[in-house]
Amino acid sequence: MTDGSVVFDRAAGYYDQTRDLPADTAAAQTALLLQQLARRIAPVLEIGVGTGRIAIPLADAGLAVFGVDLSAPMLARLAAKRPGFAAARASATRLPLRDNSVGAVIACHVLHLIPDWRQVIDEVLRVLQPGGLLLVTRGRRDGSAGELQRRLRAAAGAEHARAAGLDNLGDLDELMAGLGAPVTMLPPVPNSASRTAAEFLDLIGDGIFSWTWPLPEERRRQAVAEVREWFTETRGDPAQVRLRASPIQWRRYQLP
Ligand SMILES: C[S@@+](CC[C@H](N)C(=O)[O-])C[C@H]1O[C@@H](n2cnc3c(N)ncnc32)[C@H](O)[C@@H]1O
Numbered sequence: 001m002t003d004g005s006v007v008f009d010r011a012a013g014y015y016d017q018t019r020d021l022p023a024d025t026a027a028a029q030t031a032l033l034l035q036q037l038a039r040r041i042a043p044v045l046e047i048g049v050g051t052g053r054i055a056i057p058l059a060d061a062g063l064a065v066f067g068v069d070l071s072a073p074m075l076a077r078l079a080a081k082r083p084g085f086a087a088a089r090a091s092a093t094r095l096p097l098r099d100n101s102v103g104a105v106i107a108c109h110v111l112h113l114i115p116d117w118r119q120v121i122d123e124v125l126r127v128l129q130p131g132g133l134l135l136v137t138r139g140r141r142d143g144s145a146g147e148l149q150r151r152l153r154a155a156a157g158a159e160h161a162r163a164a165g166l167d168n169l170g171d172l173d174e175l176m177a178g179l180g181a182p183v184t185m186l187p188p189v190p191n192s193a194s195r196t197a198a199e200f201l202d203l204i205g206d207g208i209f210s211w212t213w214p215l216p217e218e219r220r221r222q223a224v225a226e227v228r229e230w231f232t233e234t235r236g237d238p239a240q241v242r243l244r245a246s247p248i249q250w251r252r253y254q255l256p
Helices: 015-019 023-037 055-060 072-081 117-127 143-155 169-178 197-205 217-234
Strands: 044-047 065-069 087-089 102-108 128-137 183-185 194-196 242-244 251-254
Touching: 015 072, 023 055, 023 102, 023 128, 044 117, 055 065, 055 072, 065 072, 072 087, 102 117, 117 128, 117 169, 128 169, 143 197, 143 217, 143 242, 169 183, 169 251, 194 197, 197 217, 197 242
Parallel strands: 044 065, 044 102, 065 087, 102 128
Antiparallel strands: 128 251, 183 251, 194 242
């Protein structure tokens, strides 16, 4: 029962080590979200809550927030970090919630994983109260890590592979505008995260990121070897070159 979504069972053991943000970036992101959400009386739902990377700091700040996720191992990690945190194993395409019961919905790095993302939006519209908020972000592929990723995809023959779900947030902007909820770009959150190119290449070789999961291991490792060679020739020792992360861009849609 995964409705074709990319479920993160296999990532639960390493997700937090590989995705955690530096403290200053995480704090700035939490502050931005709190600014948007704090005055809401009804609870806030995070779809694809995972290990609680986004939701736990919001709950710690006093917000009534709960989550759904399709991955039992990711939810088990969340429960280990915050026993009693309100979360349910469910798909965002079929939310176990009453109509008009939620003040805001957060979707962080999840809509690109769900083939029927339009059904998710239908569900979000059903459970949100009038005037409710939808806050969305997706990891970006620009910056220096983005260039490396593009080369890795090309080397692995996956340059044209599309995300399982929503590939381009512009499509969501269009859909929401048609519903009277045009997008507002929130101020980008500066991201102080960085890794060396060697660390990034190792993560790809180890199949840490979901876009690499459909690739056979041999092809993935071969692509990493090719790109490591290109990098060394053109940029220098991958262990010495740091890749900076892009700012985090949140989008806000407010229902009429
Ligand atoms: C990249 S993780 C993001 C987790 C969290 N939002 C964060 O930013 O750290 C995506 C999560 O969405 C979950 N997921 C994928 N498809 C889903 C669906 N249809 N309904 C609910 N959760 C889903 C995955 O299992 C995974 O835990």
